[in-house]
Amino acid sequence: MGISAATGRRHRRRLVALFTTAVVAAPLAVLAGATPVQAAPACTKSTGSHQKKVEGFLGLKTDGRQSAEDCKKIRSFQTKHGIRPNIGYAGPVTWGVMNLMNKQKAAGKNPNKAGKCPTNKGRIACVDLTRQLSWIQDGKKLVKGPFPVRTGRDRYETRTGAKKVYWRNRNHWSTLYDVAMPYSQFFDGGQAFHSIKGSVWSPPGSHGCVNMRPADAAAYWKLLRNGDDVHVYGRKPGT
Known part of the structure; x- marks a missing residue:
């Protein structure tokens, strides 16, 4: 079934209004800081190969098991010193940096x-x-x-x-x-x-x-x- 000319004009006006609102709203959202933020990599639950040594360096409980607190502290250290991936894994690279720091401190x-x-x-x-x-x-x-x-x-x-x-x-x-x-x-x-x-x-x-x-x-x-x-x-x- 066809539509009247007046009805067609009303539809066109609504479409224009919707399009204008979308175009204007997008930049405003960007200016307001509403752009999507990429999720940070997940904090690992895996126990690292140098878990106890890393825990000791950071003053954590040296039980050799990965905890949420362990991961948070290890990850913070990794982020500060540019160690990637910074997911809180107590691996050889992270321990290597810490061990070097210990040797530097020992030089006095x-x-x-x-x-x-x-x-x-x-x-x-x-x-x-x-x-x-x-x-x-x-x-x-x-x-x-x-x-x-x-x-x-x-x-x-x-x-x-x-x-x-x-x-x-x-x-x-x-x-x-x-x-x-x-x-x-x-x-x-x-x-x-x-x-x-x-x-x-x-x-x-x-x-x-x-x-x-x-x-x-x-x-x-x-x-x-x-x-x-x-x-x-x-x-x-x-x-």
């Missing part, structure tokens, strides 16, 4: 106890790849640090040996990786001390530079000069 104020960084060159910046630590000493006297650092990952290792600071750029920008490198102090080709955003414990490592926390890199910037010695030794875990 005598990081050169083993005498692996030269003490006959005056002021020198030492980089211990094994413990991922760096400090500045003058002879046997500790001047600054030790600071936790992040050095080159597998196949991008920070090169070992005797170096010298040869170029400094306070606001360097890497054209190779398209990233800011504040407080850059180059000591071996494209390898340099510089600060990064995020955690210096974030795996797997840098592309060869010695990554530092902003305040630590700023302290190095104030102390080091072109021509100062740098000594890199050891081997980064996982390389």
Whole structure:
């Protein structure tokens, strides 16, 4: 059965009104923050291979069983330090970061106890790849640090040996990786001390530079000069 012209016009007006309302409402919803949020990955219920060690590090009950509290605390640690997937699983990567932190803490104020960084060159910046630590000493006297650092990952290792600071750029920008490198102090080709955003414990490592926390890199910037010695030794875990 057909419809009258007046009825057709009323239908058309309703359709236009509905279409206009939908088009206007969508941007308003976006502006109001009503866009859908992707769900975070589920917190695992699985017991990790290093469960007890991770629990102990975090001050949790060391029963070796995964609980909701365990997962929450482990996941928070993983998120803070860029460990993926951050689902609260107490695996080897998470424990590896924690174990490294323990070793760094054990260095205390005598990081050169083993005498692996030269003490006959005056002021020198030492980089211990094994413990991922760096400090500045003058002879046997500790001047600054030790600071936790992040050095080159597998196949991008920070090169070992005797170096010298040869170029400094306070606001360097890497054209190779398209990233800011504040407080850059180059000591071996494209390898340099510089600060990064995020955690210096974030795996797997840098592309060869010695990554530092902003305040630590700023302290190095104030102390080091072109021509100062740098000594890199050891081997980064996982390389």
